[in-house]
Amino acid sequence: MSLRAPPSSTSSSCSLFPLCPGLHSASRARLPLSVAFPTRIVRCSLLQDQVSVNGGAGSRVSDRNELRLGLPSKGRMADDTLDLLKDCQLSVRKVNPRQYVADIPQLSNLEVWFQRPKDIVRKLLSGDLDLGIVGLDIVSEYGQVTFDILIRFDILKCTVLLTVTQIPKYGIFENINSMDELARMPQWTAEKPLRVATGFTYLGPKFMREKGLKHVVFSTADGALEAAPAMGIADAILDLVSSGTTLRENNLKEIEGGVVLESQTVLVASKKSLVHRKGLLDTTHEIIERLEAHLRAVGQFTVVANMRGNSPDEVAERVLSQPSLAGLQGPTVSPVFCKRDGEVVVDYYAIVICVPKKELYKSVQQLRAIGGSGVLVSPLTYIFDEETPRWQELLGKLGL
Ligand SMILES: Nc1ncnc2c1ncn2[C@@H]1O[C@H](COP(=O)(O)OP(=O)(O)OP(=O)(O)O)[C@@H](O)[C@H]1O
Ligand SMILES: O=P(O)(O)OC[C@H]1O[C@H](OP(=O)(O)OP(=O)(O)O)[C@H](O)[C@@H]1O
């Protein structure tokens, strides 16, 4: 199998991400400060001794005071991420769409930097960002050897994506439906290996090796990979699948055992920054708490209803007799006071429960069946629990 050399297992960001591998320090020192192109002048505002590739030492903690969160500057995740933060009352304030720095007024001393997803992971590793929101696929691909310096929290709201091996539905693949069958095809030899096109040049070879494919070569492209088999460039591809439309429209099929990774949006933190950067732990705590409380709340409605009854216990018993009305820890039942013939009396009780969105109508029917009226339904913003499991998990990982 022809594989790209695996990245070095040291945490040096220079060896992990050589943007200009050929540029050694001697030639760097001679870099001109402005470079002339035929149509325009591009001025580099770098001081000569600052010119280096991706900052050098891996996961350093620079002496800046501000905390930095990286968010996707473009692509499918960009808007979803901003919407999610807005829903958590952490709206990002951006002066104009082309500006790459912003802030979140609720979180003081935090800078938001908009970056391409893969650059967010690179900059977390190099210490230029402290936190980031990206796809797990990107973290696994670009942060592969350094999970010990990154800490991840799953944000379950966004679409789960699969990175999957895909082959044509036609020709020699017509009856091939699993990775085992693909591996056993006699066509793949040292002289004529299986050609796989993928953007996942680290995860792809690793996966194929684990699946026992011996004769494989990889090619890569920046996008539209599904075209590669029909163009005759590849036999199979390894790419993301979300709705499955692109795969279908290009006459490809997923195969059994071909899932490399289930991806979703994750919040990632640099472990070194968490330990050393003042204030980061508190800010991360707040972000995690808000995300967790919000993600718990998005699937629920608050339902308030009035119910005639003789006592809170009797009303509670009626409510709890219905399968969809138990709420999170049971109903809150409070007396509704009104004045009759000059006297304050309690004929009704107000009950408050949380109801899963999917079960709303069923719950309203059950409420009516036990005498509920005046049912008010409102969305929930947060459900804060006593404990934040993800926060506890983080403290555990940091040994705190
Ligand atoms: N079809 C999709 N549905 C939902 N999310 C997706 C989809 N495709 C990609 N993503 C997510 O969006 C993230 C970025 O993908 P995107 O296509 O925007 O950038 P890219 O092409 O990988 O990078 P770049 O364009 O910067 O080179 C990925 O981490 C992935 O998790
Ligand atoms: O299953 P689907 O919902 O169709 O989505 C999957 C497609 O989306 C992404 O590509 P994108 O549209 O970002 O274009 P690109 O490959 O050119 O980057 C991904 O690379 C798949 O091709």
Ligand SMILES: [Mg+2]
């Ligand atoms: Mg694509």
